[in-house]
Amino acid sequence: LAKTTQPISMDSYEGQEVNITCSHNNIATNDYITWYQQFPSQGPRFIIQGYKTKVTNEVASLFIPADRKSSTLSLPRVSLSDTAVYYCLVGDKWGNQGGKLIFGQGTELSVKP
Amino acid sequence: DAGVIQSPRHEVTEMGQEVTLRCKPISGHNSLFWYRQTMMRGLELLIYFNNNVPIDDSGMPEDRFSAKMPNASFSTLKIQPSEPRDSAVYFCASSPQRGSRYTEAFFGQGTRLTVV
Numbered sequence: 618l619a620k621t622t623q624p625i626s627m628d629s630y631e632g633q634e635v636n637i638t639c640s641h642n643n644i645a646t647n648d649y650i651t652w653y654q655q656f657p658s659q660g661p662r663f664i665i666q667g668y669k670t671k672v673t674n675e676v677a678s679l680f681i682p683a684d685r686k687s688s689t690l691s692l693p694r695v696s697l698s699d700t701a702v703y704y705c706l707v708g709d710k711w712g713n714q715g716g717k718l719i720f721g722q723g724t725e726l727s728v729k730p
Numbered sequence: 731d732a733g734v735i736q737s738p739r740h741e742v743t744e745m746g747q748e749v750t751l752r753c754k755p756i757s758g759h760n761s762l763f764w765y766r767q768t769m770m771r772g773l774e775l776l777i778y779f780n781n782n783v784p785i786d787d788s789g790m791p792e793d794r795f796s797a798k799m800p801n802a803s804f805s806t807l808k809i810q811p812s813e814p815r816d817s818a819v820y821f822c823a824s825s826p827q828r829g830s831r832y833t834e835a836f837f838g839q840g841t842r843l844t845v846v
Binding site: 663718722 | 763773775780826830835836838840
């Protein structure tokens with residue numbers, strides 16, 4: 618299981634771009650990087666997944682450098698509703714440890730008005 | 731599909747009572763996970779089923795906890811007897827078969843359990 622390290626918490630203001638970086642120094646060749654988002658009182662939900670370079674969808678962008686030892690989740694122009702915990706997972710496309718889905722502590726993002 | 735459905739949404743019970751949490755995964759998903767979330771311990775994986783078979787139950791805290799998946803559309807998590815320290819939000823999640831073009835796991839709304 619590739620160990621991931623991400624900041625425990627981050628603060629931002631509405632309208633700003635937020636970048637959350639996850640370190641995964643021992644990522645394996647076949648590993649993907651997946652991010653989940655958890656709003657208060659809800660279960661986590663998938664937001665983006667990538668293998669290398671850059672992936673963008675309607676919610677976020679994921680930047681992965683060539684060495685893949687880290688990745689950055691970018692949220693453009695955040696709003697109060699982006700306040701949530703963001704989890705970085707490294708493993709195959711469907712899980713990060715033999716088919717299981719293991720979550721670390723995540724990054725608690727607080728967006729202020 | 732209505733997503734992963736958990737019931738009940740809230741449960742308040744007295745210490746010593748049996749509690750049963752229920753989960754209906756998304757049709758066609760063959761992996762099912764039960765999680766427990768608390769402020770202190772975060773999101774913990776309790777047990778993982780694949781094709782209705784328990785693959786890894788190493789996260790189950792103790793013998794008071796048991797989980798079953800009698801068929802592909804239903805799973806239960808039972809706590810007997812319940813204790814105040816079991817108070818938490820319990821989530822069920824399902825994900826597609828490995829190798830599927832779809833990769834994301836879907837979580838239910840959770841069951842908030844309070845044991846008094």
